[in-house]
Each structure stands twice: as structure tokens, then as C-alpha cells.
Amino acid sequence: SQQGEEDPQALSIQEGENATMNCSYKTSINNLQWYRQNSGRGLVHLILIRSNEREKHSGRLRVTLDTSKKSSSLLITASRAADTASYFCATAYTGGFKTIFGAGTRLFVKA
Amino acid sequence: DTEVTQTPKHLVMGMTNKKSLKCEQHMGHRAMYWYKQKAKKPPELMFVYSYEKLSINESVPSRFSPECPNSSLLNLHLHALQPEDSALYLCASSGLADETQYFGPGTRLLVL
Numbered sequence: 001s002q003q004g005e006e007d008p009q010a011l012s013i014q015e016g017e018n019a020t021m022n023c024s025y026k027t028s029i030n031n032l033q034w035y036r037q038n039s040g041r042g043l044v045h046l047i048l049i050r051s052n053e054r055e056k057h058s059g060r061l062r063v064t065l066d067t068s069k070k071s072s073s074l075l076i077t078a079s080r081a082a083d084t085a086s087y088f089c090a091t092a093y094t095g096g097f098k099t100i101f102g103a104g105t106r107l108f109v110k111a
Numbered sequence: 112d113t114e115v116t117q118t119p120k121h122l123v124m125g126m127t128n129k130k131s132l133k134c135e136q137h138m139g140h141r142a143m144y145w146y147k148q149k150a151k152k153p154p155e156l157m158f159v160y161s162y163e164k165l166s167i168n169e170s171v172p173s174r175f176s177p178e179c180p181n182s183s184l185l186n187l188h189l190h191a192l193q194p195e196d197s198a199l200y201l202c203a204s205s206g207l208a209d210e211t212q213y214f215g216p217g218t219r220l221l222v223l
Contacts, residue, residue, distance in 0.1 A: 042217050101153035104152075
């Protein structure tokens with residue numbers, strides 16, 4: 001079964017609004033990563049947060065990690081139409097190459 | 112150069128054909144991955160190569176055969192595929208285990 005589960009499955013917002021996506025996982029991890037995928041194309045890495053970190057920022061992105069709840073959130077502030085994409089969290093098992101992707105959140109930003 | 116390239120972009124093959132997907136990176140990464148992605152689903156890990164040796168095989172059917180000729184190249188040989196194998200096949204690389212993966216654009220495969 002997948003390590004990460006995400007909600008919501010789909011999110012539709014207006015340009016300028018903030019978008020929040022959540023990810024939950026089941027076992028101990030080394031790090032958690034967020035990726036973006038535009039329709040039918042390769043994934044682009046957004047941000048990596050390690051298990052000993054609680055929050056990380058990159059531009060308009062803010063990621064939090066709560067290892068006690070085994071959950072993470074991705075916040076995109078001041079969204080733009082170009083942010084329309086699918087967003088996946090991915091968790092890496094401690095000590096291994098195995099990366100498991102969550103089901104993904106499909107974000108649609110209306111101009 | 113942070114690019115992972117994949118060829119071909121699109122591939123249509125019959126169930127009796129033999130074809131290969133190719134992936135290349137020049138970032139000096141020593142881990143390379145194959146993923147399969149069906150429409151509206153997340154990528155599913157198929158194989159991982161670490162230092163040119165197969166380290167993970169996620170119980171993939173033998174009709175998929177990976178090969179890592181050198182540290183920059185990764186191939187996926189396809190033989191006797193089924194229509195349900197139609198998907199987007201993604202290649203990725205990373206410097207170390209658990210690190211950021213860089214993805215190629217994928218090969219969209221259709222099996223007739």
C-alpha cells in the first residue's frame with residue numbers, strides 16, 4: 001500500500017488565494033518531499049524536509065512536518081494560474097532508496 | 112546540467128514486439144530509478160539501481176527487464192507486454208539514497 005495519503009484529492013481556487021494540501025504517512029521516514037507534475041509530464045521537485053525539521057520555506061511554498069502525527073502540509077501562497085498541476089508528497093524509508101508517492105492533490109487555479 | 116533525458120517520448124508497440132526505453136543523466140548521480148504511472152495515479156516504483164547494481168525490484172513482471180550499462184545510462188527492455196502495461200514510464204536519478212530525485216519527462220507507452 002502507498003506510504004503517503006493526501007487530501008484533498010482535488011482543489012479549485014481563485015488566483016491570489018492560498019492553497020493547502022496535506023499528506024499523511026505510516027512509518028518512520030528519513031525525509032518527506034513534495035513534487036509537482038504538470039499534465040502528463042515529468043515530476044519537478046519542490047522541497048525536501050528532513051525528519052528533524054518542522055518547517056521549511058521556498059519562495060511562495062511553505063512545508064510543515066509533524067512526525068508525531070506522521071503528517072505534512074504544503075502551503076502555496078498567492079497562487080497563480082501557472083500553479084495548476086498535481087502535487088505529490090513522497091516519503092523515503094529510513095536508510096533506503098525506496099520512495100513512495102502519495103495519491104496526489106490536483107490543484108486548479110482559476111485566473 | 113540538472114536534466115534527465117528519456118527517449119522515445121512516445122512509443123506504440125504490439126504485444127509481440129521488443130522495444131527499449133532509454134534514460135540518461137550527466138549529474139554524476141549514482142542512483143537511478145524506473146517508475147510506472149497510470150493516468151491520475153501517483154508514480155509506482157519499479158526498479159532502483161545503485162552504483163550500477165540493481166538494488167530494488169518491486170516484484171515487476173519479467174517482461175520488463177532493466178539494464179544499467181554505465182553510471183549515466185539506464186535502459187528498460189520491454190518484451191511481450193500486455194495492454195494494461197500502457198502507461199507513462201518515468202526515469203529519475205538522485206545523488207544518494209533518500210535524496211531529491213530528478214525526473215525525466217517520461218515515455219508514454221501504448222501497448223496494442
